[in-house]
Structure formats: structure tokens, C-alpha cells
Amino acid sequence: MRRNGGVNVQSVLGIIFQRLGLGLVTLFVVSVLIFAAVNMLPGDFAEAILGQGATPEAVAAIREDLGLNKNPVARYLDWLGGILTGDFGTSFAQANFSAFAGADTGKGGIGSVAAQLEPRFKNTLFLATVAAAIAVPISLMLGLLAALYRNSIFDRFVNIATLTSISSPEFFLAYILILLLAVLNPMLPSLSSIFPDMSFGERLEKTLLPALTLTLVVTAHMMRMTRAAIINLLASPYIEMARLKGISPARVIVFHALPNALAPIINVIALNLAYLVTGVVVVEVVFVYPGIGQMFVDSVKIRDIPVVQACCLIFASAYILLNLLADVMGIVSNPRLLHPK
Amino acid sequence: MMNYILWAVIGVAAIYASGWLFRFAGRKIDWPRDNLNIYFRDVGLTEAAGFILGLVAVYFVCYYYFIVESTFFRWAVQGFIIATIAAYAFWWFGKLVGTDATRKLFRQMPLTAAFGILIILIYVILAIFAGAIAPHGQEDIFEKINVLPGGDLATGGDPAFPLGTDQLGRDLLSRLIYGAQNTVGIAFVTTLLAFFIGTSIGFLAATVGGWIDQVASRAVDALMAIPQLIFALLLMTIATAWAGSDKTLVTLYMIIIIAVLDSTRVFRLARAVGLNIVVMDYIEAAKVRGEKLSYLIFSEILPNATAPLLAEFGLRFCFVFLTIAALSFLGIGIQPPLADWGTMVRDLSQFINFAQFSPLTAALPLMAAGAIALLTVAVNFVVDWMLQKTSGLKE
Numbered sequence: 133m134r135r136n137g138g139v140n141v142q143s144v145l146g147i148i149f150q151r152l153g154l155g156l157v158t159l160f161v162v163s164v165l166i167f168a169a170v171n172m173l174p175g176d177f178a179e180a181i182l183g184q185g186a187t188p189e190a191v192a193a194i195r196e197d198l199g200l201n202k203n204p205v206a207r208y209l210d211w212l213g214g215i216l217t218g219d220f221g222t223s224f225a226q227a228n229f230s231a232f233a234g235a236d237t238g239k240g241g242i243g244s245v246a247a248q249l250e251p252r253f254k255n256t257l258f259l260a261t262v263a264a265a266i267a268v269p270i271s272l273m274l275g276l277l278a279a280l281y282r283n284s285i286f287d288r289f290v291n292i293a294t295l296t297s298i299s300s301p302e303f304f305l306a307y308i309l310i311l312l313l314a315v316l317n318p319m320l321p322s323l324s325s326i327f328p329d330m331s332f333g334e335r336l337e338k339t340l341l342p343a344l345t346l347t348l349v350v351t352a353h354m355m356r357m358t359r360a361a362i363i364n365l366l367a368s369p370y371i372e373m374a375r376l377k378g379i380s381p382a383r384v385i386v387f388h389a390l391p392n393a394l395a396p397i398i399n400v401i402a403l404n405l406a407y408l409v410t411g412v413v414v415v416e417v418v419f420v421y422p423g424i425g426q427m428f429v430d431s432v433k434i435r436d437i438p439v440v441q442a443c444c445l446i447f448a449s450a451y452i453l454l455n456l457l458a459d460v461m462g463i464v465s466n467p468r469l470l471h472p473k
Numbered sequence: 474m475m476n477y478i479l480w481a482v483i484g485v486a487a488i489y490a491s492g493w494l495f496r497f498a499g500r501k502i503d504w505p506r507d508n509l510n511i512y513f514r515d516v517g518l519t520e521a522a523g524f525i526l527g528l529v530a531v532y533f534v535c536y537y538y539f540i541v542e543s544t545f546f547r548w549a550v551q552g553f554i555i556a557t558i559a560a561y562a563f564w565w566f567g568k569l570v571g572t573d574a575t576r577k578l579f580r581q582m583p584l585t586a587a588f589g590i591l592i593i594l595i596y597v598i599l600a601i602f603a604g605a606i607a608p609h610g611q612e613d614i615f616e617k618i619n620v621l622p623g624g625d626l627a628t629g630g631d632p633a634f635p636l637g638t639d640q641l642g643r644d645l646l647s648r649l650i651y652g653a654q655n656t657v658g659i660a661f662v663t664t665l666l667a668f669f670i671g672t673s674i675g676f677l678a679a680t681v682g683g684w685i686d687q688v689a690s691r692a693v694d695a696l697m698a699i700p701q702l703i704f705a706l707l708l709m710t711i712a713t714a715w716a717g718s719d720k721t722l723v724t725l726y727m728i729i730i731i732a733v734l735d736s737t738r739v740f741r742l743a744r745a746v747g748l749n750i751v752v753m754d755y756i757e758a759a760k761v762r763g764e765k766l767s768y769l770i771f772s773e774i775l776p777n778a779t780a781p782l783l784a785e786f787g788l789r790f791c792f793v794f795l796t797i798a799a800l801s802f803l804g805i806g807i808q809p810p811l812a813d814w815g816t817m818v819r820d821l822s823q824f825i826n827f828a829q830f831s832p833l834t835a836a837l838p839l840m841a842a843g844a845i846a847l848l849t850v851a852v853n854f855v856v857d858w859m860l861q862k863t864s865g866l867k868e
Contacts, residue, residue, distance in 0.1 A: 161695045172711055277519075286523055292585060295857065299791060299849035301798050303818055304842035307825055311545065311835065315828040322826075381517070410700040414799050418822075428703070429803050432710045440710055447703040 148460050155456040162448045163215075167208050170441055215445065220245035221438040223431075245442045249424065253446065255326055256416070256423035260408050262339050263346035268401060271351040275358025275397075280385050282363060294352035302411055306345040306418040313341060324421040342419040349411055350404045357400035361393040395465045402458030409450045488529065492522030544832040560588035582858065589854035596848055599653040608633070609644040611651035611812040618642040622833045636837065639820065648812035649840060655811045656801075657848065659728060660794040666732035667793065668786060671739025676770045676778075678740075679747025690744070693737045701734050701792075702799060708734075709805045720808035727797070727806055735793055742785050746778045780863055787856035791849045798845045817841040 202210075214221060223245050278287045297305065314322035324338045362385060365371060374388045375381075413425035420426065424443055431439035499513035537546045564587035567579035579587070599606060609615075615638060621629040622637040622645070630637065636645040678686040696704070712726035750756065751774070759773050800806030801815025809816065821838040828835035 158695070158698045162698050165695060165699070166707065169707055169711060281520065281523070284520075284523075285527075295853050296846075296850050299795075299853045300846035301795050301802070301815075301842060301849075303799075303802050304839070304846045307818070307822065307839055307842060311825055311828055311839070315826055315835070316543070316545065382519075406700070410702045413702060413706070414802065417803060428706065429805075432706050432803075432805060435710055435714060437710075440707060444699070444703055444707045448699045451700045451703075452698055 144463060147463055151456060151459050151463075155452055158452050159449060162452065163212060163445060164208070166441055166444050166448070167204075167211060170437055171204060211441075215442075218246055220249065220442040223248055223436055223439050245438050248427070248439070249442060249446070251328060252422055252424050252427050255421065256412055256425065258335070259339055259342055259346070259416075259421060259423060260405070260412060262336065262343040263350065263408060264405055266343060267347040267350045267354065267404075270347070271354035272358055272397070274351070275355040275362065276385060276390070278355065278359045279362040279366070279389075280381055282359070290355070294356055297348050297352040298356075302345060302349055302414040303418050305348050306342070306415055309341055309345055309348075310418075313344075322419070324419045326422055339421075342415045342421050345415050345418075346408055346411055350408060353407070354400055354404050358393070358397050361396040361400075362389050365389045365393055395462050398461045398465055399458045402454050402461060406451050406454035406458070409447055409454070488525050489518065489522045492518060492525045495525060496521040545828070545836075548832075548836070556588060557584075560584055560591055563587050563591040581862075585854040586858035589851040589858075592847060592851035593855065596653055596657055596851075599650055600657050601654075603651050603654040607644075607647035607650040608635075609647040611643070611648055611655075612810045613643065613647070615642040615644065621831065622837060628831075636840075637834075643812075645817075645821075645837065648817060649814075649844065651812040652814040652817065652841065652844065655807060656798065656814045656845070657794070659724070659807060660790060660797050663728045663732045663797065664735070664786065664790045664793045666728065667735040667789060668739055668782070670732060671736035672743040672775070672778075672782065673770070674736070675740040675743025676747045676774050677766075679744050679751050680766065680769055680774070686744075689740065693740050696734065696737045702796060705730055705734055705796060705800060706803070706805065709800065713805065723808050724806075724811070727800065731793055731796055731800075735789060735796075738792075739785065739789060742781065743778070746781055747774055750774050750777050784856055784859050784863065787852050787859070791852050791856075794845070794849060814841040814845050818845075 211221070221244070274290060278290050281287055310322045313320050320341045321338055322341065324342055326335060326338055330338075366385075366389060371384060371388055374384050379388075412423065413428060415421070416423045416425035417429055424446060427439065428443035428447070430436075431443065496513055496516050496518070499516070500510050503510050534550065537543055538550055561584065564579060564582065564584060567582075567587065568576055570576075571579075615634075617631060617634070617638055618640055620631045620634050620637040622635070623630040624632045624635045626632070634644050634646065636649065638644055639648075674689055678689045699707075708730045709723075709727060712730060713723055716722035716726060756769065756773055759769055764773075797806055798815040801813050802819050804816070804819060806815055807813040818838050818841045821841065824834050824837050825839070826835070
């Protein structure tokens, strides 16, 4: 084992670098896809900003101003270059306003998408972190218990409960939680109004209800996967051996089965965190939580293209990164890859 | 905060202690039946605590049901009991009536699957006969607006509108029933379309292979790299711009967009299943016979791939259904005047704040959302059972 150690770490690193490269390629393809999709819009920004009564001269002037008269490849490169330097362009909804106010619409100005996105991105991240912090330990514990007491009443109850919560739409769970915890027993606020200068405790209180909703959605999936991963292993000979030695069922599961089930479990956790990215959109709208998801839906409705593009790219990158993380963690925690014969 | 944690720790400790006591007593006392103490010898401590926890749960259910008399809790418990009885009756009925094959199927079926089939049947009937069942049309606008639910004139209701009317004066019960037709129907059509696209391209990639397989697989990889709901939202932005003020066109575009996005998952499955079938001898024989590609795909591969595809159809239907509901809830899915559950939830959501004064009013948005949840739960129960049956897994 030790003899091959050096070579082996290299091969694992090689695989990881390969995956990272693949992730970068995916990100690039996704950015092209988003850009191409947005360019399928009828008309262009200039006509949309000016409305129907626009003179051809005015449209041409705005096109010149926004660089819309260049060819698509050049515009794509401009857009990509801007993003890489942290400039997501100018928000459409804010552009008119700032033009009247005479404000600077460039990078970091009032109308810049980046300036709008930054605080909301932090809020969304906070929400996802709180949800994950509650969901991961609970689902691991429930999964272990369900595997330990499989086919018991407890297992069946948990099975039905999780299946129900997986298949319910997020807004159904959200409104039930609002009904129970905000209206009938007023313990938590049903609207998450969050300001930048809030204390941590206050912020946590406002975030708790949306976080609990996300927890309900994600926990069910993670718990079922944990249970399945462990039960899959229980049929293997070395578990049979441990059982025949007279080790208690709890010890068999925690010390013998769990370490080998770690790879699929970590994978499932990362995938579910990726799922949180999507779930966040609906939940943020229900609770009027000032995060990216809400901003995304709002800008979709008013067709604020630069913001839609930026939000889409952020969601997609988070999704790709978490999937990548799942992949890499799966490789790293696989004993067969780390210690080959 | 610290208080809550302290109470939780004390609660867990108390449950474990009473569990230990319970087990201890069980081991000592050989009553009410012989050899019960031998059973208790093998009971683990957590298992014994679980019994106590169950007792505590039953106590709280009774307490809230009979002493506190919380309306919503009562409805939930009653609904659960009615659902259990209905599922059991349906299961029993299925075991007695029908051909030998269906009777055998029902005998091996768990209660949850019977419940799922019953609910799906009810939804299908509602969807097909919505026009006959609903008291009014889905687009009929009456003069009475904002009628409260309950049908009682004294409390601001109206017997003609059992669930009241919305802010435009449309009957909510009728819209709820028509929702089955629109929401479920559109989701079903979308899933069918997704399956048509996914399986045909997937089988094609599996049989022909080569560059077609490569191009299709890489395209699917790229499409799947963006979370589905996010991508659907982006494409819907563009679709609404194309559709302009034509509401039906928006719904049509939504069907196509979601079908294409969802066909990627079907493609992956169809390709994987197809690759396993393509290497079989009978496919080789058919190729040697000189059969056409269409014959290979539709008469040789498809019949052998129905079982996994059918289970996948149930799961995909749930996903499509939930995606459409989410889009409608966000205001960019199925467009009014079509009655739709997702839109109804959004429109009625503020009523939830009246829960303490008028529980029935507050239940309106939950009914629409619950209608969505109930169907997906039912389909999932059936799929779960089908997967367990085909994989032969007992544990």
C-alpha cells in the first residue's frame, strides 16, 4: 500500500484536475448557451427600452451606446470579459432611472447589475447555509435510524413522511409552515424583511421559516439516500461477519457500514445542496426573501435581460460547482482509488 | 434559545429513562401472555424508547384533537383517517372484484400503493368529466365577488358557491375542479411529448451510435448543466417576448420548453436501457435479416424497455407537474383565464392570514396546493411500489 502511495496520489490528483477542467468547459458552454438563448429575443434592447414610439435615429444611438451593432461573437466576448472582471452590465430597469438622474451607470454605479446582486447573493447564501446546517445532521441521523430499524413501524412512518415531503411542491410546505408557525402560533415572522445592518440573531429569526421549508424538501431526499446506501452495504459478507461475531446492530451500522457508505452519502449531500439552488427561487418568492431567486423571478417578469442573464449564470455556476464538488469528494472518499492493491 | 435546548435534552433523557423502565418491567413481569419477558430480553434501549415516544405522540394527537380542538389539526386527522379507510376499502374491493391477474396484483400491493391508485383514478375522473361535475364554468364571472367559503348566508357565504368566489367573481370550487383538467392535462401532455422526444433520440443514439450518439449525448450534457427550473425561467422570458399578448401561445411555448428540458433525463435512461438491449442476440438476428431502423427501434427495442420506462414515466410526470405548478405559481406558467392550481395558490395566498378567524378561508390556498401535492404523492406511492416489485428488493 505504502509503496504505491506517491504514484497513487498523483493519479487521484490527475482525475481531480480532469474533472475541474471538465467543469470549466461546462461553465463555458453554459455561458454560451445563456447568451445564445437571450439573443433569440425578438427585437433588441434598444427597441425594448424606447418602446413603440422610437425614432430610428434614437434606436441607432442606443445600439451604438450599448454595443448592440457589433456581431454576436464580439458581444459575447465583451460580456464574458465583463463578467470575469466582475462587471455584469447595466440593469435595464435601473437604466432609464439613472439616465434621468444623470448618475454614473458604469461599473459599480446605481444601475449596475453587480451592485444589485451583491447583497442579495449574500442573503441567498445565508439562507442556503442555515438550511444546510439544519438539514444535514437531521437527515443523516434519520437515515441511520431508519436503516437500523428497517421495516419497523418507525421506518415505514419515516418512509411515508419523506415521500410525501419530497413530492409536495415547495410552496405547499411553505404555506403549511406559515399557517402553523406564523399565523396560528405566532412564533416566527412570515415575511423575511432583511436589512443589511441587522444583528445575526435577528437575521436568523427572519430566515428560519424559509430555511425550515428548504430543510423539509432536502432532508427527505438525503435521508432516503443515506438509508439506501447503508442498507445496500448490509448485504455484504463483511457485515454478515461482524454480525456473527455478536456485535450490536448499532455498532455494525455506525462503525462498519457507515465509513463505506460515506462516498455515496457525501455525493447525495452535495447534490442536494445543488438542489437547494433551484428550490431557493420558489421559497424566496413565498417569503419575499430579498435574495437572488426573487430578483431573478422579478426580472424575468419585466424582461430585464442583463439581470436575468447574470442570475442564470450565477445559479448555473453554483449548480455546476456543487456537482463538481460531489464528483471530487466521491473520488477522494473512495478507498479503492486511494489505496489500490 | 438555551432554554429550548435544555428542554429537548431533558425530554430525550426522560423518554430514554421511561423506555428503560418499560423494558425492565417487561422483562420482570410475564404478563399478559406467556414468554413476553423473552421478547423483551432482545429489545434494544432505543427501540424501547421508541415505544414510549409513540405513546407520547398518540397522547399529543388526542390532546390536540379533543382538548385544544385546533380546527386545522382536526381536519388533518380526519383527512388522514378517511384516506386510510378509503384506501383500505379500495384495496379490499380490488381483491374481490376483477380478473385473476388484478386480484393477485391487489393482494400483493401495500396499502400506500392502493391509496395512490385510488387518488389517481379520482383525478382522472375529475379531469375528464370536469365540465359535468363542476357547478359553473371556469371562466364564468358572477356579480358576487369575494364571497366567503362555507355556503352560509349568515357568514357572508352563498349556497350557490360552496367555496366562495374570487376577486373577479369566479366560482372557486369550479375552478378547483377545472384545475384538474388544465394542470394535470397539460402536465400529462408535456410528459408524453418529453417521452416521445427522449426515447426516440435515446434509442436512435443507442442503435446507430457513432457521431449521432456523441452529438446527442454532449447536447444533453450541456442542457443538464443548468438547473431545470432556472433554465425554464430563462427560456420562458424569451417565450413571453415572442408570444406577445397571446396567452395561449405562452402556455404552448411552456409545454414545448419543459418537454425539451425534461426529455434530457428520458434520453439518458432510454439510451442506457437501449444500449443493454442492442447487444442482445435477437437484435443481431433482426439486423442480419435486414430489418429497417424504425422496425428495430419500435418493434424490437421499445417492447423490451417498457418496464423501466413506465416507472420513469411516473417520476417524470411528477417532476413536470411540479415544475409547471412552480412556474404558474411564479406567474409565468399556465395563463389565465384557464383555471390552474399553481396560479390559484398565488392569487389566494394572502387568505392564509385569516386562519384564526375563518379557517375555511385560510384553507383555500392550501386546498389548491394540496391538490398538487396529493397527486404527486399518489403517483410516487405507486412508482415506489412498482420499483420495489420490479427490482425484487425486500429490504
